[in-house]
Amino acid sequence: MPIFAVHYTYSDATAAERDKQRPRHRAWLADHLADETLLSSGPYPDGSGALLLFRAVDSQALGRLLTADPFAQESLIDEVRATEWQPVLGAFAG
Numbered sequence: 001m002p003i004f005a006v007h008y009t010y011s012d013a014t015a016a017e018r019d020k021q022r023p024r025h026r027a028w029l030a031d032h033l034a035d036e037t038l039l040s041s042g043p044y045p046d047g048s049g050a051l052l053l054f055r056a057v058d059s060q061a062l063g064r065l066l067t068a069d070p071f072a073q074e075s076l077i078d079e080v081r082a083t084e085w086q087p088v089l090g091a092f093a094g
Contacts, residue, residue, distance in 0.1 A: 002084050004062050006052040009079035024070035
């Protein structure tokens with residue numbers, strides 16, 4: 001199944017609400033980690049966004065999955081960029 005690198009971009013304007021919604025967002029991520037849809041995720045240290053690595057059948061399925069993220073439902077993500085990624089070495093190479 002393809003892997004997608006998903007980049008979330010955040011703004012300072014939504015920081016307080018993201019803090020409030022973070023437990024729901026992380027629970028959503030944990031569910032996808034448990035079902036092996038999510039491979040890894042984490043914020044950028046400067047607070048500008050996050051990187052999430054997902055498995056999905058195709059970009060349409062990924063899009064449907066991402067709309068269920070509580071951050072997306074609360075309009076806390078300024079931009080989403082998703083790119084299919086093909087690892088050839090390392091932990092995610094298959």
